[in-house]
Amino acid sequence: MDGGEECFCQCTPRGRQKSCTTSASSYTPSCSSWSSRSHGESSESEDPPPTWLYMTVWVAGVLVYVNGLTGDFVHDDVSAIKTNPDVLGTNPLSHVIFNDYWGKPMADPLSHKSYRPFTILNFRFGWNEIK
Secondary structure: OOOOOOEEEOOOHHHEEEEEEEOHHHHOOOOOOEEOOOOOOOOOOOOOOOOOHHHHHHHHHHHHHHHHHHOOOOOOOOHHHHOOHHHOOOOOOOOOHOOOOOOOOOOOOOOOOOOOOHHHHHHHOOOOOOO
């Protein structure tokens, strides 16, 4: 075979493999899943990852999510929700439109400019229970 390599394309119609003999210098595949195999190697296609691998990733994701359901507020949630005057109702309702997520006026240079009025209204009217 003139020092050529056998190549296989797995992206042909109906998953059939196409073999060809080329020299290394003129190897120009038109398919992204070509693999070069030397003589004597198996030409079986790779199997997909086993089901247990997918299940492990899924279970890990569910466990992390479930673990956070009973958690308390963290980081900036205390200042954004528990002490925010827009949420507590100490500011007039019109301030929700002009204040950022933490209850500071958007015009204030120290404001983070994070604008979430629907979230603030959600907490203000208790559509989700705050304890």
